[in-house]
Amino acid sequence: MDYRDINRASWDERAPAHAASPDYNTQGFVDDPGFISHVVRFDRPLLGDVNGLRGVHLQCHIGTDTVSLSRLGAQMTGLDFSTVSIEQARSLVVRAGDDVNFVESEMDDAVVALGGEHFDLVFTGIGALCWLPSISRWAATVSALLKPGGRLFIREGHPMLWSLADSRPDGLLVVDLPYFQRDEPSVWEGGGTYVQTDAVFTANTTHEWNHGLGEIVTALLAEGLQITGLVEHDSVPWEALPGQMTKDKHGEWRLIDRPWRLPASYTLQAVKLGAPSPDPLV
Ligand SMILES: C[S@@+](CC[C@H](N)C(=O)[O-])C[C@H]1O[C@@H](n2cnc3c(N)ncnc32)[C@H](O)[C@@H]1O
Secondary structure: OOHHHHHHHHHHHHHHHHHOOOOOOHHHHHHOOOOOOHHHHHHHHHHOOOOOOEEEEEOOOOOHHHHHHHHOOOEEEEEEOOHHHHHHHHHHHHHHOOOOEEEEOOHHHHHHHOOOOOEEEEEEEOOOHHHOOOHHHHHHHHHHHEEEEEEEEEEEEOHHHHOEOOOOOOOOOOEOOOOOOOOOOEEEEOOOOOOOOOOOOOOOEEEEOOOOHHHHHHHHHHOOEEEEEEEEEOOEOOOOOOOOEEEOOOOOEEEOOOHHHOOOEEEEEEEEOOOOOOOOOO
16 A cells, blocks of 8 residues: 555544544634634744735644634645545634635645645644655645745654654663654554544554654755754654653643753744745736
């Protein structure tokens, strides 16, 4: 089976459990029209003002961050290849009364699926890049979706975090998995997920890839993007190393023991070079 079919089956099965979980708190969006996800709340200082921007959220899952960006004034489209995730995202905007468009598409087909539109903002991250075998293909898609002068904003799990062995009783952080991108995927068999849920899953195989920070930056530079920011954080918005992390009041998880040892996530921003086309009405 193709990696996309294998991974899609896993996401399709998990999406309803995620939408029902306290971690994604979809009811919070319904109850309060001003509510935004803790992921986007964390992003705000680096994200700045998105009011009026036309944005696309790649690998948007059940749409909670997409809706959050819309609530900050951006005109948002979310894209994901999981049919059930997109159904959940559409159901969320119906329940919450938001105006957000969702498109079902594989990342490699995103440019066509989005009708060749060019965006002011491409937003992605938090467990997105690890599902993609080629970081250069991803960077080409990002570049093709941006207007000249448009901006990529990604906050993502750090490749150093993804390279670590599972939590160990001695608390040591041990590099055991690929840091650099490899042709062969890491194949995982695991019945769980990253939210609190009693759901039992049957589609438990996934194929994943790591991409080094230098590989990500180099791929974006090769596509004509200028890196405008790269900040590493000691926290992530999920319990990445169970038993070794503690959650703060903002929903961020960091190592209990000497959190300064590990870059757990990063925020990277880049701008597509080239002058924006002149406004024909001016
Ligand atoms: C961890 S989720 C992203 C999470 C998102 N940041 C959030 O917390 O809501 C990863 C998403 O990537 C999507 N995905 C994985 N591989 C994909 C691909 N090749 N094309 C499009 N979407 C993909 C999955 O369906 C899933 O919804």
